[in-house]
Amino acid sequence: xxxxxxxxxxxxxxxxxxxxxxxxxxxEEIYYxxxxxxxxxxxxxxxxxxxxxxxxxxYLLDKDIKMLVIACNxxxxxxxxxxxxxxxxxxxxxxxxxxxxxIKLTKNNRIGVIGTNATIHSHAYKHALKRINxxxxxxxxxxxxxxxxxxxxxxxxxxxxxxxxxxxxxxxESSIDTLILGCTHYPLLSSIIQEVIGSQIKxxxxxxxxxxxxxxxxxxxxxxxxxxxVSHSFFTTGSPVAFRKIASxxxxxxxxxxxxxxx
Amino acid sequence: xxxxxxxxxxxxxxxxxxxxxxxxxxxEEIYYxxxxxxxxxxxxxxxxxxxxxxxxxxYLLDKDIKMLVIACNxxxxxxxxxxxxxxxxxxxxxxxxxxxxxIKLTKNNRIGVIGTNATIHSHAYKHALKRINxxxxxxxxxxxxxxxxxxxxxxxxxxxxxxxxxxxxxxxESSIDTLILGCTHYPLLSSIIQEVIGSQIKxxxxxxxxxxxxxxxxxxxxxxxxxxxVSHSFFTTGSPVAFRKIASxxxxxxxxxxxxxxx
Numbered sequence: 001x002x003x004x005x006x007x008x009x010x011x012x013x014x015x016x017x018x019x020x021x022x023x024x025x026x027x028e029e030i031y032y033x034x035x036x037x038x039x040x041x042x043x044x045x046x047x048x049x050x051x052x053x054x055x056x057x058x059y060l061l062d063k064d065i066k067m068l069v070i071a072c073n074x075x076x077x078x079x080x081x082x083x084x085x086x087x088x089x090x091x092x093x094x095x096x097x098x099x100x101x102x103i104k105l106t107k108n109n110r111i112g113v114i115g116t117n118a119t120i121h122s123h124a125y126k127h128a129l130k131r132i133n134x135x136x137x138x139x140x141x142x143x144x145x146x147x148x149x150x151x152x153x154x155x156x157x158x159x160x161x162x163x164x165x166x167x168x169x170x171x172x173e174s175s176i177d178t179l180i181l182g183c184t185h186y187p188l189l190s191s192i193i194q195e196v197i198g199s200q201i202k203x204x205x206x207x208x209x210x211x212x213x214x215x216x217x218x219x220x221x222x223x224x225x226x227x228x229x230v231s232h233s234f235f236t237t238g239s240p241v242a243f244r245k246i247a248s249x250x251x252x253x254x255x256x257x258x259x260x261x262x263x
Numbered sequence: 264x265x266x267x268x269x270x271x272x273x274x275x276x277x278x279x280x281x282x283x284x285x286x287x288x289x290x291e292e293i294y295y296x297x298x299x300x301x302x303x304x305x306x307x308x309x310x311x312x313x314x315x316x317x318x319x320x321x322y323l324l325d326k327d328i329k330m331l332v333i334a335c336n337x338x339x340x341x342x343x344x345x346x347x348x349x350x351x352x353x354x355x356x357x358x359x360x361x362x363x364x365x366i367k368l369t370k371n372n373r374i375g376v377i378g379t380n381a382t383i384h385s386h387a388y389k390h391a392l393k394r395i396n397x398x399x400x401x402x403x404x405x406x407x408x409x410x411x412x413x414x415x416x417x418x419x420x421x422x423x424x425x426x427x428x429x430x431x432x433x434x435x436e437s438s439i440d441t442l443i444l445g446c447t448h449y450p451l452l453s454s455i456i457q458e459v460i461g462s463q464i465k466x467x468x469x470x471x472x473x474x475x476x477x478x479x480x481x482x483x484x485x486x487x488x489x490x491x492x493v494s495h496s497f498f499t500t501g502s503p504v505a506f507r508k509i510a511s512x513x514x515x516x517x518x519x520x521x522x523x524x525x526x
Contacts, residue, residue: 024367026396090483100478104287104471131487132478133289208367213479215363215395220353220480224394 001223004029005214006060007069008053011039011151012246013185014071017094019251020211021069022232025218029230031060035263036238040147041074042116042183049118053079055263059235065089066223069214073183073206074116077124090217097213098180098206099128103136105202106178112139112171115182116147125182139174143167150185153246164189165196180204188250234258264486267292268477269323270332271316274302274414275509276448277334280357282514283474284332285495292493294323298526299501303410304337305379305446312381316342318526322498329486332477333357336446336469337379340387353480360476361443361469362391366399368465369441375402375434378445379410388445402437406430413448416509427452428459443467451513497521
């Protein structure tokens with residue numbers, strides 16, 4: 001079915017998911033909305049997160065998408081279930097694919113999760129993990145400043161290391177063997193996080209895994225595209241110049257078709 | 264939904280898939296049918312493969328399964344599409360999960376596939392891979408004797424190495440970077456295959472990946488079980504003693520509830 005897939009995120013973090021989707025599903029057309037103007041969502045109220053997420057979704061439903069990917073852990077944690085119930089198209093979030101990948105990888109059944117305040121306090125990962133395997137132990141830690149660091153583009157500076165070191169200190173004695181990066185911004189900090197947390201702990205970025213599940217669901221529901229040439233579109237509520245800069249660094253190539261929108 | 268998941272295979276190879284399902288989905292009950300008596304399917308006619316696969320499926324439909332996993336590449340290659348169209352429950356094969364994992368892993372877009380005669384001649388992997396990404400190059404090679412070696416239990420003998428070395432020789436100059444083990448028996452030969460083919464080539468066993476997709480589809484369709492204690496059942500058309508022996512070596516623990524059946 002040759003309609004686009006909609007991808008929504010609070011800002012640029014979801015581009016790590018979109019990038020994997022474009023790589024693993026080259027026949028699919030992506031329409032991406034990043035709510036950069038109101039990002040980060042992680043410390044906003046549930047009502048605001050709900051409202052903003054629906055606004056992005058309505059924008060894309062008007063463009064006749066065949067599937068919606070909520071590429072933001074905060075929005076997934078708060079709104080996924082409601083969207084699944086209300087929308088006539090498949091809705092995929094990033095929490096469950098990350099949870100499944102962690103369950104596949106862990107050997108000692110002790111899994112850590114880091115995310116925004118809203119994600120961690122919703123216990124969305126804990127519920128997703130426990131629903132699949134109630135014997136796993138889960139250590140949750142909110143890292144409220146990480147997403148802002150990425151959105152600001154400051155994530156290559158040396159002083160970030162100390163900040164991350166301090167933020168992750170509570171995980172040091174937890175004996176987890178797997179750590180879920182429960183925010184799509186965090187893969188951009190993954191080399192620092194890996195250095196801080198130690199090489200023996202496996203990091204899970206939900207991007208890879210979500211793209212794979214998108215592919216599986218499209219296949220299962222006979223929705224795969226047969227397009228021979230595709231063109232992706234990126235919509236941002238903030239400055240297209242700033243969006244283009246971070247997006248091009250994530251994609252490692254210049255991004256076209258970036259348009260500023262008002263929701 | 265607390266009903267069992269049905270898993271069917273021509274023999275014991277699909278146990279590598281069932282094992283991963285049990286590990287990744289500990290709340291789910293598995294009903295496994297292995298048609299050991301008529302195994303291997305790989306060199307049988309399409310009509311026979313179709314008939315045998317439907318016979319196993321009817322056996323499990325009577326037991327009110329909520330999902331069917333065709334844990335046999337040969338049967339998937341020939342019958343998956345028809346089953347998806349005719350059955351009211353989700354049907355998952357092993358070909359597409361393996362294809363997706365290969366597309367995720369390859370860097371040079373050159374993917375090898377080994378399988379039975381029937382799997383290779385059906386070009387099921389080629390179609391699955393090309394459907395997702397038409398730029399990948401695929402090298403297919405039938406290895407008709409590998410499944411029989413595994414079913415016979417002779418796969419630890421030293422003379423197997425020379426046989427596998429000879430069988431895989433055509434892949435040597437193919438410059439693939441990823442090799443799909445397109446038969447659920449082959450993971451039991453994977454250390455020999457890796458040694459023969461070289462450590463730089465990534466091997467894909469569909470078992471891990473299929474279990475993950477089963478989890479994703481159950482979740483998407485609200486079919487996950489909430490059972491607190493589960494008990495799996497294994498049905499074989501051949502000798503339960505021989506089945507138990509190989510099964511226990513695959514599971515690395517003794518398997519209970521093995522019953523001989525007639526289809």
